[in-house]
Amino acid sequence: MAISLRDLSVDYTLPQGTAHALRGVSLDIRKGQMLGLVGESGSGKSTVAFALMGLLANNARVTSGTATIEGRSFDLTKRNATADLRGRGMAMIFQDPMLSLNPVFTIGTQLCEVLRRRAPGSDRKTRVAMAQDALAKVKLSNPQRRMNQYPHELSGGMRQRVVIAMALLSEPALLIADEPTTALDVTVEAQIMREIIGLRDRIGCAVLLITHSLGLVTEYCDAISVLYAGEKLESGTVKEVQRQPGHPYTRMLFDCEVPIDCERHADASENRFTVIAGELPDPRQRPPGCIFNGRCDVSFEDCAVIDPGDYPIGNHAGHSARCLRLQTP
């Protein structure tokens, strides 16, 4: 395992109380593989990403969690535990390419800034050449001219390529892509995904792809983890999970009963709660028993009382789900 995350729990302190955004989330990603982390909006996907990066909001508190990245362990409860890895061992691509570059510095300046850390001691000329080369590698047209352009002169897709070039320059062991195509036109989605795959293959890094699109996961990912209200309900290879979903929630997702992609299926989200009765649990007050109990169509009495564990499914290593029905007596 190149990357492993163990038992990550994150709280947000709010005036109305403490919201438990994540509870005991564990993930594993192999080198050169892509893990799709799926979940509805608000399920805690970005919180996982920022906890790993050490870039959580000031009101966040990591109450437990350890990350192992290329053999080194990091205690995530310490603020800035992974600060040393940023831009070296870890890189990130963001959801909003229109806002993720500084509007008053050129593309070239911002790319070269990344190299100050990754290639310390290199002179300006070398850095400019490396940056330009990275732009060419992510297939940005006319890289030489782009270097002197400002972000507002580029489209959203082009800006996302610039951030991918940043990631490429930092040669990370783990690349986190937090909904990299959500804000973009559907037509650019495939291109951006291709560049992310290209980057992974070039560097051989592990990729954590955060998305609420199951389509992207089944198309590009090797493994999948399903997040619901801050808990990981199921994980396994995409093939196994798709063939034999262990958790009712996963099954509903694949059956398209729960429109996970709210932005794109605005009309569908209207009747979302008529399809599945119940609401998302209050993050400040975790109900006893299974977190999905309120919306589950196959629950029984024990589900409201007993906390389910992660039970293995079939004889495939690594496929497990958090549902009492899978408990072997």
Place this chain on the structure above:
Amino acid sequence: MSRSQRTAAFIAGRLASVVLTIAGATLLLFLMVRLVPGDFTSVMLGPRATPELRAQITHDMGLDRSMLEQLWLFTSRAATGDFGEDVVSHRPILDIVLDVIPNTLALAFSALALALVVGIPIGVIAALRPGSWLDNGLALLSISLITTPTLVVSVILFLIFAIGLHWLPVAGAGDPGDLVDRLRHLILPSVALALGWVGYISRLVRAALLDTLAELHVRTLRAYGVSEYRIVGLYALKLALVPVVSILGIGLGDLIGSSVVVEIIFARPGIGSLIFNSIAQRNFPVVQACVVFIVAFYIVANLVVDMINALLDPRIAAGRG
């Protein structure tokens, strides 16, 4: 259009608006000056004023003509740089004003430079650790500086450094041929003028920086391991300076206004003290000429401010700011 063409069009547009604004402001001030109660002849001549003398001076100042005629004479002459002759000293008014303007410009710009050089770092330091004791201490300092009137600051500095310690000269602008002497005369007035602005600029920089630091592009830099010092002091600061510079443009009028106080206390020749004395004498033509220059200065300064902002933020020149 290419980027340089857009920039050129932007500058041309701004210049056109400068010409219009100067013309409008001149007209306005021409009318306003004539609304000030009391007339020059009675104030200057006092009880000795004879009807003949009054008539003579009124005629010399052109005050016996119709308003429209006066306006035409004033604008047509002012456009060629002719502001007439001063009735008191019999010197061309333009010369009187041009004599004192360098003093005021030196004062205003040294004060502004001082305020920026001290105020920006204070704002940056405060924004690095918001809520820390250092931030709170700097806030207290800045607010004290802002709320202390220039008059009080001037008098205190004057009493301590000029009268008490004899470190610096008491009055005047210094020997015109002696640069060191002129600089020594500039120190106290420009510090007095700058202190309030140090506080003001540091608060502006801090607030603008904290706003900018909450933006998403800052998170990108952090994610790529850029040091907090480079993020705050370079990447966020350049963006945060845009609103600060804009407010400076508006505040320049206040700077000139405060320079009146400073010039009077330090008995410095300058446009502020010239206006003050001329108003006291109801010497309208001189006041008018001074105000034309101040308006022109204010407008040119704002033009410069816009240019600086267009340099700081390329979106402004592109018309998308």
